[in-house]
Amino acid sequence: xxxxxxxxxxxxxxxxxxxxxxxxxxxxxxxxxxxxxxxxxxxxxxxxxxxxxxxxxxxxxxxxxxxxxxxxxxxxxxxxxxxxxxxxxxxxxxxxxxxxxxxxxxxxxxxxx
Numbered sequence: 049x050x051x052x053x054x055x056x057x058x059x060x061x062x063x064x065x066x067x068x069x070x071x072x073x074x075x076x077x078x079x080x081x082x083x084x085x086x087x088x089x090x091x092x093x094x095x096x097x098x099x100x101x102x103x104x105x106x107x108x109x110x111x112x113x114x115x116x117x118x119x120x121x122x123x124x125x126x127x128x129x130x131x132x133x134x135x136x137x138x139x140x141x142x143x144x145x146x147x148x149x150x151x152x153x154x155x156x157x158x159x160x161x
Contacts, residue, residue, distance in 0.1 A: 052070050053072075054143050065130060066130045069126075072126075075124055083144060084096050097117040115129065138160070140154040
């Protein structure tokens with residue numbers, strides 16, 4: 049499995065936007081599905097968005113209409129554009145390829161006024 053590194057997290061106000069990046073050391077074209085997950089302290093990790101090799105996307109109901117997952121094959125990167133952020137979006141966000149066996153460090157997203 050090609051290592052994936054998340055970046056782009058930070059502190060934003062409610063209603064703000066943030067774009068997360070998931071960079072691969074090699075081509076992402078071989079991955080059938082790449083997904084973004086998130087986990088808040090004491091909470092279960094959950095999938096928030098995924099994108100297939102053919103471009104088909106899927107979103108959790110909690111982020112649908114606010115988040116957009118996309119890919120740039122030339123940069124070997126998958127993005128998660130997050131708009132209209134809410135406090136409940138606060139979590140560590142991870143990028144991975146299902147079925148997941150190993151998790152990276154993720155990137156912290158904090159939504160607070």
